[in-house]
Amino acid sequence: xxxxxxxxxxxxxxxxxxxxxxxxxxxxxxxxxxxxxxxxxxxxxxxxxxxxxxxxxxxxxxxxxxxxxxxxxxxxxxxxxxxxxxxxxxxxxxxxxxxxxxxxxxxxxxxxxxxxxxxxxxxxxxxxxxxxxxxxxxxxxxxxxxxxxxxxxxxxxxxxxxxxxxxxxxxxxxxxxxxxxxxxxxxxxxxxxxxxxxxxxxxxxxxxxxxxxxxxxxxxxxxxxxxxxxxxxxxxxxxxxxxxxxxxxxxxxxxxxxxxxxxxxxxxxxxxxxxxxxxxxxxxxxxxxxxxxxxxxxxxxxxxxxxxxxxxxxxxxxxxxxxxxxxxxxxxxxxxxxxxxxxxxxxxxxxxxxxxxxxxxxxxxxxxxxxxxxxxxxxxxxxxxxxxxxxxxxxxxxxxxxxxxxxxxxxxxxxxxxxxxxxxxxxxxxxxxxxxxxxxxxxxxxxxxxxxxxxxxxxxxxxxxxxxxxxxxxxxxxxxxxxxxxx
Numbered sequence: 001x002x003x004x005x006x007x008x009x010x011x012x013x014x015x016x017x018x019x020x021x022x023x024x025x026x027x028x029x030x031x032x033x034x035x036x037x038x039x040x041x042x043x044x045x046x047x048x049x050x051x052x053x054x055x056x057x058x059x060x061x062x063x064x065x066x067x068x069x070x071x072x073x074x075x076x077x078x079x080x081x082x083x084x085x086x087x088x089x090x091x092x093x094x095x096x097x098x099x100x101x102x103x104x105x106x107x108x109x110x111x112x113x114x115x116x117x118x119x120x121x122x123x124x125x126x127x128x129x130x131x132x133x134x135x136x137x138x139x140x141x142x143x144x145x146x147x148x149x150x151x152x153x154x155x156x157x158x159x160x161x162x163x164x165x166x167x168x169x170x171x172x173x174x175x176x177x178x179x180x181x182x183x184x185x186x187x188x189x190x191x192x193x194x195x196x197x198x199x200x201x202x203x204x205x206x207x208x209x210x211x212x213x214x215x216x217x218x219x220x221x222x223x224x225x226x227x228x229x230x231x232x233x234x235x236x237x238x239x240x241x242x243x244x245x246x247x248x249x250x251x252x253x254x255x256x257x258x259x260x261x262x263x264x265x266x267x268x269x270x271x272x273x274x275x276x277x278x279x280x281x282x283x284x285x286x287x288x289x290x291x292x293x294x295x296x297x298x299x300x301x302x303x304x305x306x307x308x309x310x311x312x313x314x315x316x317x318x319x320x321x322x323x324x325x326x327x328x329x330x331x332x333x334x335x336x337x338x339x340x341x342x343x344x345x346x347x348x349x350x351x352x353x354x355x356x357x358x359x360x361x362x363x364x365x366x367x368x369x370x371x372x373x374x375x376x377x378x379x380x381x382x383x384x385x386x387x388x389x390x391x392x393x394x395x396x397x398x399x400x401x402x403x404x405x406x407x408x409x410x411x412x413x414x415x416x417x418x419x420x421x422x423x424x425x426x427x428x429x430x431x432x433x434x435x436x437x438x439x440x441x442x443x444x445x446x447x448x449x450x451x452x453x454x455x456x457x458x459x460x461x462x463x464x465x466x467x468x469x470x471x472x473x474x475x476x477x478x479x480x481x482x483x484x485x486x487x
Contacts, residue, residue, distance in 0.1 A: 147484070148429065148438035152446040153464050154478030156187050158194050161204075162472030165409060165454040169210045173462045174233065176217060177476055178208040184219050186231050189462045189478065195233040196262045201225070207283040211290060216268070218293055220281035226295045227267035228307065234262065271295065271305050275312040285328040287335070287349075294335050296323035302337045304349070316347055318356065325368040325409065334391075336377055338366040344379055346391065359394045361387055372412040372432060380407030386420060388432050399434030409454040417483070419467055421452035427469055429481075440469075440479060449473040 161181035168175050173189040184205045186196040198205075203222030210217055210231070217231045271293070279298040286293055287304075292313065296302045302316040302323060321340035328335050333349040344366045348355040359369075364383040372378050375391045376398070386407055387397035405424035412418050417437065420428045425448045429437040441447060450473040457467055465478035 149482040150440045152477050153480045156476035159474045163470035164206045166456045166468045166470040167208050168456045168458045170459045176208045178205040180204040194261045199265045220284035222280045226271040226284045228269040229267045269310045283326045287328050296326035298322040327370045329371045336369040338369040340365040344369040368409040380410045382406040411455040413457040419455040421455045
């Protein structure tokens with residue numbers, strides 16, 4: 001009774017102090033005064049709680065071990081959380097109402113504290129048991145997730161500088177790489193050997209794409225040009241017939257044949273000249289008809305080119321900063337261009353007058369944007385997110401994947417699995433709903449040692465390789481990925 005009278009007097013005096021605050025005082029100063037008064041009230045509550053606890057300990061000495069600390073701190077924790085959320089959600093102009101909510105919360109907490117402490121001996125065991133059960137169920141459920149088996153089964157090495165992009169050839173066991181060492185290479189997956197090296201560019205080779213039907217390759221370069229060149233490779237090392245007496249003499253020659261790399265310096269078509277790019281070509285791709293290509297450049301434009309004549313057909317302008325990536329739809333005349341201006345654009349060439357749509361959602365450079373199944377586009381950014389979009393809805397993303405590192409040139413499989421290469425040397429797999437599937441292993445024995453710059457899926461497994469990755473450690477890895485059956 002005495003305690004309640006004391007509290008009533010104190011609350012009355014606090015109310016008078018609140019009313020005594022000048023109305024014309026600055027809002028910040030008024031808040032400081034009110035919060036100081038509330039803090040004093042909390043201190044008084046704490047002292048009363050301590051006195052109650054001492055009395056309870058004396059009365060229940062035989063059951064002292066059954067009273068957990070959290071039963072005493074639960075009320076204070078909930079009060080602090082309530083106070084913080086209220087302060088953040090309430091405008092400064094309603095400072096008096098904030099103080100009133102604090103006082104109401106403090107009063108209700110004080111009234112319920114005795115009841116909680118008195119029932120602690122009987123309910124603490126049940127509460128602790130429920131917490132343990134909930135935590136155990138969460139741990140067990142985490143082990144039920146389907147596992148993905150991923151291992152490195154091939155390693156390709158030979159470039160003298162970082163590798164910007166890797167591409168897989170449909171229907172043939174070969175891959176292509178574009179490197180900062182001014183060369184592009186064609187590799188045999190079975191032998192992990194370079195079969196052909198293209199040396200026609202005068203700058204870093206930034207992108208590489210195979211023709212869908214013919215043995216042609218499209219590359220874009222830092223020299224401001226894009227080239228199409230013939231990718232005819234010798235699959236087998238020449239085997240010469242010889243007698244047993246000649247075997248020793250021919251062994252050195254066979255080693256030289258096996259180590260020799262065919263080189264090519266002349267393109268079939270070079271895309272440059274009037275109407276062409278004025279700066280670095282960062283990416284190039286074939287349109288679905290294969291009679292046109294699209295290129296993107298640091299000059300802030302993309303250009304549609306005619307393959308047969310090598311002439312520019314149409315410049316695509318509108319980006320405010322340098323382009324970082326271009327990609328064409330595999331079956332329709334659609335193109336997406338990504339830029340450092342935090343956007344990517346969809347260009348529709350199915351009509352006589354191309355239409356363009358702008359997708360906004362990232363906060364930093366969009367490093368890549370590619371088409372996926374079911375009329376979707378997947379974009380990756382330096383803001384450490386990957387977003388899944390629907391072509392018919394450019395206002396908001398269907399799913400957002402948040403990671404811990406910048407995203408480079410990602411790839412989406414025909415089954416809808418997104419492979420994400422990161423600056424921090426990691427490779428992660430997600431589905432189009434934003435659900436994480438796996439993180440590929442990276443140890444001292446396998447995985448990249450520097451930035452992973454590009455990923456490519458094989459449409460069909462190439463000698464047990466389902467996925468290829470490249471990076472600035474000058475290496476390309478072929479991965480065997482065994483996904484759960486439900487994926």
